[in-house]
Amino acid sequence: MASTNGITVRSARAEERPEVIRLQDMGFGMRGSPADAEFGPQVFDIERALVAVDGDRLVGHANDRVMTVTVPGGNTVQASGVTGVVVTPTHRRRGILRALYTELHRRIESEGQPLTIFYASEGAIYGRFGYGPSIAEVDVSIQGRTAEFRSTTPDPGGVRVASLTEAELALPEIYDRWRRLTPGAQDRPEARWRQRVFAESIQHQDGAVQFFLIHPDGYVILRRAWADNKNTATVHELRAVTAEAHVALWRVLLSMDLVHTVEANLSDNDPLPYLVTDPRLVRVTGRHDTLWTRVMDVPAALTARSYQQDLDVVLSVDDPFRNAGGVFALRVRDGVAECERTDRTPDLELGIDVLGSLYFGTYRARVYAAANRIQAKDPAVLRAFDEAFTGDRDAELGWFF
Numbered sequence: 191m192a193s194t195n196g197i198t199v200r201s202a203r204a205e206e207r208p209e210v211i212r213l214q215d216m217g218f219g220m221r222g223s224p225a226d227a228e229f230g231p232q233v234f235d236i237e238r239a240l241v242a243v244d245g246d247r248l249v250g251h252a253n254d255r256v257m258t259v260t261v262p263g264g265n266t267v268q269a270s271g272v273t274g275v276v277v278t279p280t281h282r283r284r285g286i287l288r289a290l291y292t293e294l295h296r297r298i299e300s301e302g303q304p305l306t307i308f309y310a311s312e313g314a315i316y317g318r319f320g321y322g323p324s325i326a327e328v329d330v331s332i333q334g335r336t337a338e339f340r341s342t343t344p345d346p347g348g349v350r351v352a353s354l355t356e357a358e359l360a361l362p363e364i365y366d367r368w369r370r371l372t373p374g375a376q377d378r379p380e381a382r383w384r385q386r387v388f389a390e391s392i393q394h395q396d397g398a399v400q401f402f403l404i405h406p407d408g409y410v411i412l413r414r415a416w417a418d419n420k421n422t423a424t425v426h427e428l429r430a431v432t433a434e435a436h437v438a439l440w441r442v443l444l445s446m447d448l449v450h451t452v453e454a455n456l457s458d459n460d461p462l463p464y465l466v467t468d469p470r471l472v473r474v475t476g477r478h479d480t481l482w483t484r485v486m487d488v489p490a491a492l493t494a495r496s497y498q499q500d501l502d503v504v505l506s507v508d509d510p511f512r513n514a515g516g517v518f519a520l521r522v523r524d525g526v527a528e529c530e531r532t533d534r535t536p537d538l539e540l541g542i543d544v545l546g547s548l549y550f551g552t553y554r555a556r557v558y559a560a561a562n563r564i565q566a567k568d569p570a571v572l573r574a575f576d577e578a579f580t581g582d583r584d585a586e587l588g589w590f591f
């Protein structure tokens with residue numbers, strides 16, 4: 191328990207859940223679904239939550255869940271997935287978020303998770319707490335039936351429309367195979383599947399109807415809706431373990447009748463535009479960050495992942511929020527890293543938020559150096575560092591939280 195300016199931060203009590211939900215509805219301006227009420231507590235345990243209290247009023251909340259996250263190279267690490275961060279409008283900018291975060295990160299540090307991850311509502315807040323955007327996704331829109339596949343594009347087939355019962359059996363197993371290959375993707379609790387995919391109330395929501403396309407190595411969760419005389423098929427989630435599954439699923443999606451537009455989110459290097467004769471038809475309508483990452487333990491985080499090339503570098507990492515910074519020697523041979531504190535002179539200086547951004551291989555060191563966020567004496571060392579940190583597979587967020 192910690193107190194500042196009359197505000198106390200303490201663990202939440204089970205009976206405070208309705209008040210926490212009200213605080214979140216107010217803070218985020220949206221009402222949770224009946225499935226959120228039913229399954230949400232099994233995903234994020236209220237007894238793990240922290241609340242800020244002013245007298246008898248609950249004025250702030252933050253919670254987390256320990257997740258298993260895949261890192262470049264295919265290993266996994268434990269990460270604290272932070273969620274539900276909110277402060278009531280009457281108490282904003284009095285340091286309540288800072289007090290909640292201080293307590294939450296003290297706990298995460300004591301539990302020993304090497305990373306914290308979350309989805310930021312705004313871009314200017316979380317750098318000061320050591321977080322950087324670490325995964326991005328591209329929004330695309332494709333007019334129905336306009337895209338033609340190249341003659342060289344395989345047509346493996348094997349996709350069927352599945353019932354809810356079939357999807358309940360098949361999707362979690364395929365997802366699990368996919369997330370073990372994909373940097374940034376987390377294990378997904380069964381209650382989250384119920385809450386956001388399989389609950390009866392989700393099958394018809396906000397005017398859309400949900401369908402499932404299944405291939406032995408992939409699936410699509412598809413939401414179709416008619417609005418303003420336009421029929422839209424929204425790819426809520428596409429997971430493909432193999433290239434065959436990816437192309438087989440997209441062949442069905444791009445050939446559906448009576449669909450004006452197919453909307454989807456892709457990772458930066460998704461091959462979809464290059465499977466069709468006119469890549470411009472996969473029209474990019476936006477690009478945004480998804481997962482934000484904070485490194486809690488530099489040696490543990492940096493030795494968990496693998497690297498694209500050998501590297502010898504001394505990093506000076508600045509962490510104004512916690513004490514995870516310092517000077518570290520990072521040595522990589524054949525993809526395997528050793529990392530320890532050192533008193534050698536640093537080659538590169540960077541904030542811990544930048545290290546978080548680089549961690550999953552999507553954001554590039556050379557770009558941060560160009561933005562004066564990495565200081566490098568020797569361009570050759572910067573180049574080696576930049577190349578070593580890239581991934582051989584795009585990082586993707588497994589599920590939103």
Ligand SMILES: CC(C)(COP(=O)(O)OP(=O)(O)OC[C@H]1O[C@@H](n2cnc3c(N)ncnc32)[C@H](O)[C@@H]1OP(=O)(O)O)[C@@H](O)C(=O)NCCC(=O)NCCS
Binds near residue numbers: 217218281283284287
């Ligand atoms: C975002 C939110 C939690 C901030 O809470 P708060 O108690 O007002 O924040 P604090 O007073 O503790 O501010 C902490 C620091 O962040 C800064 N900050 C807070 N909100 C900010 C914003 N929207 N933009 C830029 N900086 C911001 C403060 O200036 C302060 O900086 P400093 O400590 O370095 O001087 C609150 O505005 C909120 O509930 N918003 C709606 C829901 C939401 O977006 N939640 C976040 C989900 S990821």
